[in-house]
Amino acid sequence: MKRLVYRLRDSLDQLPATDHYLVAYSGGRDSHVLLHLLAGLATAASRPRISAVHVNHGLQSGADAWTSHCLTVCNALGIRCHTLRLKLAPSVGESPEAQARDARYQALERLLQPGEILLTAHHQDDQAETLLLQLLRGAGPAGLAAMPLVSRFGCGYLARPLLGVERTVIDRYARSEQLSWIEDPSNRSTQFDRNFLRNQVMPLLRQRWPAAARTIARSARLCAESQALVEQVATETLQHLWSPAQHTLALTALAQLEVPRARAVLRAWIAAEGFPTPGSAKLERLLHEMVNARSDRNPLVHWPGVEVRRFRDRLYIMPPLPALQEAERSLDWDGQSLLELPAGIGQLTAEQGMGGICLPRWRRGTLQVCFAPRQQSVRIAGRRHSTSFKKLFQHYGVPVWMRLRTPLIYLDNQLAAVGDLCICEPFAAADGEPGIHVRWLR
Secondary structure, X not given: OHHHHHHHHHHHHOOOOOOEEEXXXXXXXXXXXHHHHHHHHOOOOOOOEEEEEEXXXXXXXXXXXXXXXXXXXXXXXXXXXXXXXOOOOOOOOOOHHHHHXXXXXXXXXXXXXXXXXXXXXXXXXXXXXXXXXXXXXOOOHHHHOOOOOEEEEOOEEEEOOOOOOOHHHHHHHHHHOOOOOOOOHHHHOOOOHHHHHHHHHHHHHHHHOOOHHHHHHHHHHHHHHHHHHHHHHHHHHHOOOEEOOOOEEEHHHHHOOOHHHHHHHHHHHHHHOOOOOOOHHHHHHHHHHHHHOOOOOOOEEEEOOEEEEEEOOEEEEEOXXXXXXXXXXXXXXXXXXXEEEOOOOEEEEEEEEEOOEEHHHHHXXXXXEXXXXXXXXXXXXXXXXXXXXXXXXXXXXXXXXXXXXXXXEEEOOEEEEEOOOEEEOXXXXXXOOXXXXXXXXX
């Protein structure tokens, strides 16, 4: 069993420096072994402190008993245990298990402090099962890379220090140390894909290839190396196409790349912007529709939490735009305090300075902010002729989807300013006179 201790130490030495390991402790065998091993290592003064966290999903009738068991074990080991209770309400068609997993990781991410490392007890057999699942889903190298040893997680890290350890080794350690653990009855149900692989497929594979888990896990490691190279090339290419400040990507330059590289660059861009990457079918649609749609079209490709749009040879990525309700299309404003705009459009402030909107008119007038123009055209201050809103927005490069979300400032029922783009006649302050500058905080 000393060999397992050495392997754990080697894995921990590969992790970023930290002063705290937080162990995800379910009460099952694997996480109990990890916690027990770490408790033994914690006697060294140089080791980071260790605590555990148990998440009660409330999905099993014995969930509260599991929590009590975890608290008892942690108390015996002298390890502090946080307990989190989730209240789950799965949507129609949503898997309770998938929702529980997502909710668990969200709760753990909130608990983690900057620089801390969350440790899970995933092992070599888990890695092999993950690769097989990804293979059966038609995943590419990123999916077949399965689970990394360590990755960023919230403001800290998520690490799997037992990833290279076989399940049988963990089981022998648990029995030799006479550990007690909880057996989740749902682990025996083959209606779940992972359980089917674990209980039906992997034993059959081992009969023919005894080292199946180890060799499959090695394939995952090799895929991870290949994926790292793909990501490096994609990231280098991305730097020439990406405008981080505007959250946009140059479309023509993207279309000139070989298709595999273009796909990789799209994935790198989406990830760099902090959004979830879509599946391959959605990515193909994104590449095809954005490149091939006519110049007068406004294509939109979306997946949960993300919208990608096109405007003037740029791809824009953003969260879904909330609907602008009818009651929100006209707002009163005192012209002094910060005005919160609806539907995530932003905020308006008014700052005094030289030039801008005529100060006396601003102070004595009645202000309204609207999102639908009351006239067909607008006359910019200092110009002889009016122009249509369409030409105005084209001139200032306002994307199509923002044109009915641009705040129009009316002063005494006359258009005084279009957002912070321009001031309208006859509201501009005279040269050298103080006035009001509208700031649109997007």
